[in-house]
Amino acid sequence: MIGKLFIIGLGPGDAAMLTPQAAVALTLASDLVGYGPYVDRAPQKPGQIRHVSDNRKELDRARHALEMAAAGRVVAVLSAGDAGVFGMASAVFEAIDKGEPAWRELEVEVVAGVSAMFAAAAQVGAFLGHDFCAISLSDNLKPWALVLRRLRAAAEAGFAMALYNPHSRARPWQLNAAFELLREVLPPETPVVFATAVSRVDEQIEIVTLAAADSLRADMRTLVMVGTAATRRIERPGRPPWVYTPRFAGDAA
Amino acid sequence: MIGKLFIIGLGPGDAAMLTPQAAVALTLASDLVGYGPYVDRAPQKPGQIRHVSDNRKELDRARHALEMAAAGRVVAVLSAGDAGVFGMASAVFEAIDKGEPAWRELEVEVVAGVSAMFAAAAQVGAFLGHDFCAISLSDNLKPWALVLRRLRAAAEAGFAMALYNPHSRARPWQLNAAFELLREVLPPETPVVFATAVSRVDEQIEIVTLAAADSLRADMRTLVMVGTAATRRIERPGRPPWVYTPRFAGDAA
Incomplete structure (x- = not known):
């Protein structure tokens, strides 16, 4: 079974700037991955697992998320602002590029956010x-x-x-x-x-x-x-x- | 009576990418101002007046919005994407800069959006x-x-x-x-x-x-x-x- 990976931009901080698309993606995830203060912004959802890591370990975090998705989980990697702007999106694609060939078959959806x-x-x-x-x-x-x-x-x-x-x-x-x-x-x-x-x-x-x-x-x-x-x-x-x-x-x- | 001017970024098009902050601002406005296809994206609201203009007349449109706000209306100027990125925000501030001194006393709120x-x-x-x-x-x-x-x-x-x-x-x-x-x-x-x-x-x-x-x-x-x-x-x-x-x-x- 192949899971899915969301890479979500949460916006700059105010919940009123989180898009409905991002809010839905957060509820779909079985696992949230990210720097602690970003993960803390997601509403609590029973059964959802939070994987918090240091802000500087982007590539390790990306690989961990990809491994979980490849194992069938629905994983959301979180960034502040827009995930494509000095956020986790580039790190995830770099991890795919250098990583397991099977990761190229994953569903990956980047959810754009309001940039800081x-x-x-x-x-x-x-x-x-x-x-x-x-x-x-x-x-x-x-x-x-x-x-x-x-x-x-x-x-x-x-x-x-x-x-x-x-x-x-x-x-x-x-x-x-x-x-x-x-x-x-x-x-x-x-x-x-x-x-x-x-x-x-x-x-x-x-x-x-x-x-x-x-x-x-x-x-x-x-x-x-x-x-x-x-x-x-x-x-x-x-x-x-x-x-x-x-x-x-x-x-x- | 002094009104208010919102300058709203609607995001790239999908309603799921419109922020809650922008959605609220749209409901607060007495008047919507913008290029037709952008104004068409706003949900219909009874009593709200729509002022549609050609896409190239940014400065005229900005002045019109400012005049209405100065007359006490709550005006929302609409842009696609983020209003600050080649959108209406710069035109509105240019109009203020070159325009009536009273316009500097208006409440102006730029509502950021997801950039295209x-x-x-x-x-x-x-x-x-x-x-x-x-x-x-x-x-x-x-x-x-x-x-x-x-x-x-x-x-x-x-x-x-x-x-x-x-x-x-x-x-x-x-x-x-x-x-x-x-x-x-x-x-x-x-x-x-x-x-x-x-x-x-x-x-x-x-x-x-x-x-x-x-x-x-x-x-x-x-x-x-x-x-x-x-x-x-x-x-x-x-x-x-x-x-x-x-x-x-x-x-x-």
Whole structure:
């Protein structure tokens, strides 16, 4: 008997941003697999088994999920945001690619979710309102020189950016180095957003300039966004500004 | 009396991908504003007024919505996918930026949605599984030379890409020109996906190589995705391949 594997994006955190499709997939699963805080978001269901693991062991977790599905279980692998954006989807397909030939016969369904970067952009206006990119600052799996090359290419070509994995205990200096590089390319007043725990009760959003951006504002739950030379602030009396990147964001820096 | 403006991302089309948050916002609105096919997706509600307009008049539509909200209405501006990704959010904030000072006092809530590019990536595996970018091929509001510059920068730096607005009657040659440029940078076997009407009943997904990519496969409802030199196909007997961009997508072309 061959089971099924769901790879589910749970959205940024607020249950009102979990899609009905994802909610149904969660109820169909015999087994939930993921990082503890993500698995904790799924409603309790009698008989459903929860397999919680450390956030950094993506490939081991993917293999475990595939083994269970191959044994006939209905397994749901959980990611925050969209599972295809620096989430578990890529790790699962990498595990299939390198793994048992039988895994290619499994039913695998990736259930898209609301990405954290779009929830963050929405909270401040339309920060990613034109051509943009997403870059992971983690150098676990790619050389740091390549991260810098991508940051420079994106800034020079006028992409707004979302920076994932900006800071952790194992990654204490990278965000600061990224800001230093970006300051060589982009104007000092370029808007930067620190969006922490987006859509959750402890959400914190800070809008600063690139010149004043301090990497210590970021923690593991923070998404950092950097605008373009065209990104604009709309000031509002007594309230935080709106920030948007215009559709005609023509001029690169 | 001051009203409220929602800017809502409806997701790619399947109602199961509309978030509960967006569904609630739709019921709260006195007025729905948008391109006809998007407004048609909202459930009928007695007394709610629908303002349907041509897809290309974003700024006029944004101003109309703002005027109604300023007059005390609860207005929902609708976009497909996520409203912040080449949708109405940027147009609304641009209209505010250039418009009546009173509009800055409005309540504006952007309701994030499932982006079409992530739904498309999920349908084939994990196409955007590492650093990626989104580029609009429309040259209505930016010079075509800048589109080409961004395509080249993205390909050279090893970003996977989602290409929005690839084809229309007014934009018949741009996608072909984009493919020609990308063929100068990326290997001929680089995977390309044509994802048309993603998640809807007439969904059509084609996976080809960059060498064989034919711009005539795209229409107005198509999202085109182009991989990196690291993007991999997983062949499956008797079924379409899975395609994913690995997390270690280290080497640019």
